[in-house]
Amino acid sequence: MKPILKHIAYTMMLLIIKSSIVHAENFQTHEENFQTTDIKVKLSRARGTIYNLLNSISEQTGYMFIYDSRLFDNDKVVRIPSGEYQLDKAVQIITGDTRLETQLIGSHILISLPVVTEIPLLRDTIITDSELSNPYFTMEGTIKDRITGEAVPYATISLSGLNLGTVSNLDGNFKFILPDTLKESNIKISHLGYVTRELSAELLNTRRVTLLLDQKLIPLQEVVIRVVDPVRTIREAMQKRETNYSTAPVNHTSFYREGVEYKENLSHTEAVFKVYKTGYQSSISSEQVKLLKMRKFTNLDAKDTLVAKIKSSVYSSLLLDVIKNPPDFLSPETFGLYNYSHTDITVIDERRVLVISFSQKEHITEPLYEGEIFIDAATMAIVRANFRINPAYVNKTSEIFVLKRGKNVEIVPKSIEYMVSFKPFNDTYYVQHIRGDLNFRVRRAKRLFSSEMHAWFEMVNCETITENVTQIPRSERLPVRDILFEASYVYDEDFWGNFNSILPENEITQIIKKYNFNNSTTPNDIQSAGQITR
Numbered sequence: 001m002k003p004i005l006k007h008i009a010y011t012m013m014l015l016i017i018k019s020s021i022v023h024a025e026n027f028q029t030h031e032e033n034f035q036t037t038d039i040k041v042k043l044s045r046a047r048g049t050i051y052n053l054l055n056s057i058s059e060q061t062g063y064m065f066i067y068d069s070r071l072f073d074n075d076k077v078v079r080i081p082s083g084e085y086q087l088d089k090a091v092q093i094i095t096g097d098t099r100l101e102t103q104l105i106g107s108h109i110l111i112s113l114p115v116v117t118e119i120p121l122l123r124d125t126i127i128t129d130s131e132l133s134n135p136y137f138t139m140e141g142t143i144k145d146r147i148t149g150e151a152v153p154y155a156t157i158s159l160s161g162l163n164l165g166t167v168s169n170l171d172g173n174f175k176f177i178l179p180d181t182l183k184e185s186n187i188k189i190s191h192l193g194y195v196t197r198e199l200s201a202e203l204l205n206t207r208r209v210t211l212l213l214d215q216k217l218i219p220l221q222e223v224v225i226r227v228v229d230p231v232r233t234i235r236e237a238m239q240k241r242e243t244n245y246s247t248a249p250v251n252h253t254s255f256y257r258e259g260v261e262y263k264e265n266l267s268h269t270e271a272v273f274k275v276y277k278t279g280y281q282s283s284i285s286s287e288q289v290k291l292l293k294m295r296k297f298t299n300l301d302a303k304d305t306l307v308a309k310i311k312s313s314v315y316s317s318l319l320l321d322v323i324k325n326p327p328d329f330l331s332p333e334t335f336g337l338y339n340y341s342h343t344d345i346t347v348i349d350e351r352r353v354l355v356i357s358f359s360q361k362e363h364i365t366e367p368l369y370e371g372e373i374f375i376d377a378a379t380m381a382i383v384r385a386n387f388r389i390n391p392a393y394v395n396k397t398s399e400i401f402v403l404k405r406g407k408n409v410e411i412v413p414k415s416i417e418y419m420v421s422f423k424p425f426n427d428t429y430y431v432q433h434i435r436g437d438l439n440f441r442v443r444r445a446k447r448l449f450s451s452e453m454h455a456w457f458e459m460v461n462c463e464t465i466t467e468n469v470t471q472i473p474r475s476e477r478l479p480v481r482d483i484l485f486e487a488s489y490v491y492d493e494d495f496w497g498n499f500n501s502i503l504p505e506n507e508i509t510q511i512i513k514k515y516n517f518n519n520s521t522t523p524n525d526i527q528s529a530g531q532i533t534r
Contacts, residue, residue: 039087067111139204146212155191230340244381247279258457288472313457315480367393388417408445462500
């Protein structure tokens with residue numbers, strides 16, 4: 001086993017559209033008094049999902065639809081007649097809801113129900129002082145690929161000009177909370193390989209929307225054909241750390257979550273941290289974490305013979321800052337362990353990004369990493385790294401990732417994967433999102449078949465403060481090498497308040513609903529038969 005791997009591990013293209021669906025006419029310029037009633041479209045007799053039919057209108061007219069996804073079922077298959085209609089009437093025909101209204105806002109068309117001017121209060125409805133004094137608004141939705149309709153995980157939802165944001169979960173779902181004073185701000189939606197979208201917060205306020213991202217295709221004529229030396233590129237990126245990354249301490253407000261799934265058993269912990277993060281040239285040991293809020297769900301029973309807990313996962317999240325703590329594939333002294341190649345060009349936030357792929361050399365049979373490094377072609381900043389332990393040798397890492405196991409239980413790693421991304425603010429890059437996924441095969445003695453166990457941890461920095469940065473008093477610091485699930489906390493029914501978070505995936509949500517977890521209590525007498533670290 002190579003020392004650097006052990007050190008990290010111990011701490012934890014063409015689209016063809018059927019033209020028979022929809023044709024647009026009277027495509028006009030955006031005048032100040034231009035309304036959706038001025039837009040006419042021709043519908044041809046067709047059958048398709050509401051999502052695809054509306055998407056076709058968007059592609060033909062140049063306007064993107066925004067609507068609360070609870071208004072209608074995107075995946076419902078409908079039949080539409082042929083004819084020429086005003087756009088608002090065409091929307092009603094496609095959705096089957098004649099109540100819907102459309103409104104043109106910039107380059108977007110808002111679909112909504114008529115505004116009710118007076119809403120009578122129910123007799124038992126009480127508006128509390130805290131509600132009246134709560135100056136925040138919420139945006140929720142799902143981010144999807146416009147062409148495939150598939151969810152876009154880990155998309156960045158941020159505020160233009162401010163270092164506030166969150167990310168979408170694996171299902172593409174997000175929730176973003178901002179002060180009322182920012183209602184007139186613009187929201188940016190970005191992801192590697194996609195065209196960045198920017199739209200008014202007004203369009204998202206109090207609605208649950210589906211936002212569609214377009215894949216960014218780089219025309220060949222825009223690409224300057226030249227040889228890219230991958231090793232030299234990585235060396236240059238590491239040499240420019242002082243230019244691209246912060247050398248001064250900052251404070252982050254971060255959302256953190258971790259969990260273990262085994263069969264139908266779930267252990268899930270969520271927390272909000274204040275992080276004192278030092279500059280890239282300082283050691284990880286100088287960083288500090290304060291636990292602001294925490295809650296946990298579990299359906300584990302004291303009678304279970306296998307209970308898995310993640311150790312040092314908070315420390316692992318700090319350690320995965322590959323700029324501050326370079327793994328061997330970014331360290332010049334160990335470049336000789338790997339093969340590097342320039343495999344692709346992509347974009348993020350309209351900036352060209354070089355993709356450098358790497359894998360361990362063929363004659364090395366110890367488990368090292370493979371993956372991709374994403375480097376901004378203009379600034380030479382590393383903006384993202386995806387890496388995993390070589391699948392061919394990952395089963396050799398049991399002693400690293402499993403600290404303790406039951407006498408009659410075999411736990412073997414199947415895949416160990418990590419992702420870390422950085423986002424610029426005022427020309428300086430900061431860690432934005434970190435995630436680790438660890439999958440294991442679990443087999444009990446005298447059992448023919450094995451089961452799968454998935455452990456994960458994830459942290460997203462929702463706010464970065466660069467002025468009046470303060471350290472965390474020693475008495476308030478969280479022991480980051482401990483098992484977070486075992487930390488004591490006081491349950492708060494209004495847990496999140498105005499903190500931004502990553503929404504739980506649908507699978508986790510269903511388990512939580514199924515078992516009706518009581519957040520205020522957790523088993524106190526669970527004995528650990530297996531502890532997993534990263």
